[in-house]
Amino acid sequence: MEQSSETHHLEKSPMLKDRIEAVTRANEAFYLAFESLDIARMDRIWAHQDYVTCIHPGWGIRVGWPAVRDSWVIIFNNVFSMAFTLTELQVQVAGDVAWVLCMENITSRHGETTQENRIVATNIFERFEDTWKMIHHHGSPLME
Numbered sequence: 001m002e003q004s005s006e007t008h009h010l011e012k013s014p015m016l017k018d019r020i021e022a023v024t025r026a027n028e029a030f031y032l033a034f035e036s037l038d039i040a041r042m043d044r045i046w047a048h049q050d051y052v053t054c055i056h057p058g059w060g061i062r063v064g065w066p067a068v069r070d071s072w073v074i075i076f077n078n079v080f081s082m083a084f085t086l087t088e089l090q091v092q093v094a095g096d097v098a099w100v101l102c103m104e105n106i107t108s109r110h111g112e113t114t115q116e117n118r119i120v121a122t123n124i125f126e127r128f129e130d131t132w133k134m135i136h137h138h139g140s141p142l143m144e
Helices: 014-038 039-045 066-077
Strands: 053-055 081-094 097-110 113-128 130-141
Touching: 014 039, 014 081, 014 113, 014 130, 039 066, 039 130, 053 066
Parallel strands: 053 130
Antiparallel strands: 081 097, 097 113, 113 130
């Protein structure tokens, strides 16, 4: 996974800066798990809560960890490879909740076919003790 732009912040407190960096690392771990197509890695990224949600491009809303996990299993079983380059990355933290907005520039392979897609994504994380876990992912195709 590549990131071609850095998040810019105004003057932030050291604690807020540390949280932004931790959320940035959690977001990177999410995309590395996605690229790996490894459900065990994805399991470690998400909070296993009834209130987690996920909306993949063209899909309905998945609510609750079992439904969200099943959606990743379906994707991982139907894709041979994925590579992400993230652009327009924005990271915000408010207390124990954080959100990341970004453009996912995806190269994926399904069988012999390679596809290039641009997806606008929102990722929401919640802090559980000292660990940021994903509680929401929403990806929508960019309409250009």
